[in-house]
Amino acid sequence: MTEVLVEKHVLEYPGGYTRSVGPVIGRFLTGLRDGRIEGVRGSDGKVLVPPTEYDPYTAQATGEFVEVGPCGVVTAWTWVAQPRVDKQPLDHPFGWALIRLDGADTSMLHAVAVDGPDALSVGLRVQPRWRTERIGSIRDIEAFVPEGSEPLVIPEPAPDAEPVTGIVTPTRLEYEINAGTAPSKYLLGLAQGKMIGQRAVGSDQVYLPPRGSDPTSGEATEIEVEVADVGTVTTYCVVNVPGLSETSPEIPYVCAQILLDGANTPWFGLIQGLAADEVRMGLRVKAIWADVLVANAASVKWFEPNGEPDAPYESYREYA
Amino acid sequence: MRDVAVIAFAQDIAEHDRERNEVEFVIPVVRDAIAQSGIDRHDIGFTVSGSCDYLSGGPFTFVQGLDAVGAWPPIKESHLEMDAAWALYEAWVAIQVGDVDSALIYGFGKSSLGDVHEIFNLQNDPYSVMPLWPSTVDLAALQACAAIAANVTNEREMAEIAARDRRAALANLHAIAGRDVSADVLLGEPVTHAPLRDADIAPITDGAAAIVIAAAEIANHACERPAWIRGIEHRIEPQSMGVRDLTRSESTRLAAIAADVGGGPIDVAELHTQFSHEEPILRVALGLGPETEVNPSGGPLGANPIMSSGLIRIGEVASRIHSGSVHRGVAHATQGPCLQQNLVCVLEGERN
Numbered sequence: 001m002t003e004v005l006v007e008k009h010v011l012e013y014p015g016g017y018t019r020s021v022g023p024v025i026g027r028f029l030t031g032l033r034d035g036r037i038e039g040v041r042g043s044d045g046k047v048l049v050p051p052t053e054y055d056p057y058t059a060q061a062t063g064e065f066v067e068v069g070p071c072g073v074v075t076a077w078t079w080v081a082q083p084r085v086d087k088q089p090l091d092h093p094f095g096w097a098l099i100r101l102d103g104a105d106t107s108m109l110h111a112v113a114v115d116g117p118d119a120l121s122v123g124l125r126v127q128p129r130w131r132t133e134r135i136g137s138i139r140d141i142e143a144f145v146p147e148g149s150e151p152l153v154i155p156e157p158a159p160d161a162e163p164v165t166g167i168v169t170p171t172r173l174e175y176e177i178n179a180g181t182a183p184s185k186y187l188l189g190l191a192q193g194k195m196i197g198q199r200a201v202g203s204d205q206v207y208l209p210p211r212g213s214d215p216t217s218g219e220a221t222e223i224e225v226e227v228a229d230v231g232t233v234t235t236y237c238v239v240n241v242p243g244l245s246e247t248s249p250e251i252p253y254v255c256a257q258i259l260l261d262g263a264n265t266p267w268f269g270l271i272q273g274l275a276a277d278e279v280r281m282g283l284r285v286k287a288i289w290a291d292v293l294v295a296n297a298a299s300v301k302w303f304e305p306n307g308e309p310d311a312p313y314e315s316y317r318e319y320a
Numbered sequence: 321m322r323d324v325a326v327i328a329f330a331q332d333i334a335e336h337d338r339e340r341n342e343v344e345f346v347i348p349v350v351r352d353a354i355a356q357s358g359i360d361r362h363d364i365g366f367t368v369s370g371s372c373d374y375l376s377g378g379p380f381t382f383v384q385g386l387d388a389v390g391a392w393p394p395i396k397e398s399h400l401e402m403d404a405a406w407a408l409y410e411a412w413v414a415i416q417v418g419d420v421d422s423a424l425i426y427g428f429g430k431s432s433l434g435d436v437h438e439i440f441n442l443q444n445d446p447y448s449v450m451p452l453w454p455s456t457v458d459l460a461a462l463q464a465c466a467a468i469a470a471n472v473t474n475e476r477e478m479a480e481i482a483a484r485d486r487r488a489a490l491a492n493l494h495a496i497a498g499r500d501v502s503a504d505v506l507l508g509e510p511v512t513h514a515p516l517r518d519a520d521i522a523p524i525t526d527g528a529a530a531i532v533i534a535a536a537e538i539a540n541h542a543c544e545r546p547a548w549i550r551g552i553e554h555r556i557e558p559q560s561m562g563v564r565d566l567t568r569s570e571s572t573r574l575a576a577i578a579a580d581v582g583g584g585p586i587d588v589a590e591l592h593t594q595f596s597h598e599e600p601i602l603r604v605a606l607g608l609g610p611e612t613e614v615n616p617s618g619g620p621l622g623a624n625p626i627m628s629s630g631l632i633r634i635g636e637v638a639s640r641i642h643s644g645s646v647h648r649g650v651a652h653a654t655q656g657p658c659l660q661q662n663l664v665c666v667l668e669g670e671r672n
Contacts, residue, residue: 002339004338004339009377009378010377011374011377025447025448028448029447048563049562050560050562056559056563057558057563076462076469076566077462077465077514078458078461078465078515078516079513079514080458080513081512081513084438084453084455087453088452088453088454096461096462098462098561098562106560106562107561108562109452109454111452117514120514122465138447138449139451167447169446169451173374173377173434173435173442174434175376175377175433175434176433177377177378177433178338178339178341178433180339180340180341180342180343180344181340181341181344182344183341211343211384211387212341212343212344212347213344213347214390215386215387216390216391217390217392218361218387218388218389218391219347219390
């Protein structure tokens with residue numbers, strides 16, 4: 001069994017996505033900031049909370065705004081024994097409920113803060129617990145609590161505050177990605193200073209890096225092929241835009257597609273050791289390995305000319 | 321309408337595939353399905369897949385799935401960010417239109433890489449639901465609560481469904497959560513997401529599946545007993561759960577009418593029930609009676625590879641028709657929170 005490499009991976013847009021909210025949801029969120037819950041009248045006269053711009057059943061534009069609640073009734077509930085503390089509204093076990101606010105004809109999802117699931121039931125009357133700091137978000141309500149279980153505090157609207165026109169939604173998802181068998185062999189090769197590609201039975205096409213299949217035929221690439229760390233520049237790009245990272249090379253620098261001898265797919269790398277305007281198609285280059293080899297592409301610092309005469313165009317035309 | 325049949329079905333399922341990447345486990349199912357179909361891969365008219373990039377958190381990872389298919393010379397291809405049952409629908413439409421006579425459909429995904437129940441919060445309303453981060457299981461539990469409150473089901477019936485599916489999964493080589501268990505035993509187990517117990521919830525599953533469908537000219541030669549698609553339809557409901565009546569599935573009911581589920585006896589139903597309480601809701605919507613065997617494969621409670629689990633329902637019904645063990649069956653697939661979108665496919669053995 002091949003050692004398969006596993007890496008932590010985070011999918012996150014720093015700062016969160018910003019969304020404009022439009023006139024209807026904007027008014028709903030403005031209301032929440034001001035301590036007020038508003039729905040909207042649908043085309044059949046029913047009051048939708050949260051409000052939508054269009055009636056979800058008829059697609060007609062919705063009508064007048066209607067203040068609802070602040071109390072309501074639980075129409076369905078569940079219990080969260082292990083909250084996702086970095087994401088969900090409460091950091092201790094809590095209930096979720098669909099809550100039909102007084103005056104509304106639809107139910108709204110929110111958290112209910114109670115000691116345990118025994119305190120929850122369909123038909124339970126609840127009231128909102130507002131946050132002190134409100135920004136125009138569904139989370140301006142910290143949670144709902146059983147009606148009368150604590151004083152119902154209706155916040156005072158902030159004077160002269162502008163309507164809410166947008167929200168920021170932070171999103172962070174964490175993964176443990178495994179590279180799979182073929183890429184792991186390739187990556188472990190890099191950690192030993194080797195370029196290990198693969199090809200399928202019956203094909204002479206060597207893929208580097210390998211993904212596990214020959215993408216032209218869909219056949220598994222079961223044969224490992226070590227290719228040279230010397231190759232030919234098939235095409236290149238002179239970069240004049242400075243990189244954001246501290247380790248970015250000084251501009252201008254050249255990145256290139258390099259067809260390593262023995263491989264049939266070009267490898268992406270930096271070219272150093274000559275002026276940017278001297279880099280050309282057909283240039284023969286060799287890999288300059290890092291002092292400390294690791295199981296990723298950082299093992300190759302860059303490529304430099306190896307002194308051989310340029311390769312004739314015919315030898316790499318297919319790859320350019 | 322052209323007669324179109326499912327002629328090949330393959331699946332590859334694991335609880336947590338720690339060795340292979342997505343391409344590496346799609347290769348064998350695609351190979352297997354094409355080999356069963358007897359069609360040269362260059363003669364497959366259309367290739368269409370279903371997957372979700374958020375499962376691995378990489379942009380455009382679905383494109384890499386194509387490496388398992390062999391896209392040279394260039395092929396006619398499409399992809400859906402949906403369960404591959406919807407990819408099969410697209411392929412069926414392409415054959416109806418007459419563009420092509422055969423199609424390869426595949427779905428794949430690794431649910432084990434991230435927190436799959438959290439990931440699907442990203443499909444919720446971004447203003448009023450997503451900022452609260454309810455999980456898929458949380459929302460399903462709310463639907464279960466509503467269904468119990470409306471007497472559509474009860475905890476005992478849910479336990480009986482869960483026990484039946486887990487037992488059936490024991491006999492399915494591709495299932496991962498088989499268990500010789502009774503409803504009474506399950507009712508003694510802790511409620512983890514009230515009113516759901518762990519046995520009511522589909523297991524985290526990695527996997528892929530592939531199907532080949534073909535028009536009659538090809539299907540009659542390729543397959544001794546083609547599984548003819550007699551009706552297929554899908555319908556969607558409003559996104560907001562608070563707007564919908566969670567105790568019934570109107571979209572399934574309408575899709576079932578359009579697919580003519582009631583046009584004859586249904587021997588077998590494979591339902592995309594990722595939670596036990598969904599079965600009673602779907603039985604009513606599909607109009608299934610006690611004569612219909614439900615989820616003999618163990619269903620999603622036995623193995624639930626997200627993005628191919630719905631396609632597998634079609635494959636499981638088709639393979640029973642291929643073997644001659646049933647004559648007419650219905651497959652169901654779902655997408656979205658709390659059965660928001662539903663696809664119904666009626667499959668039948670011999671031609672009329």
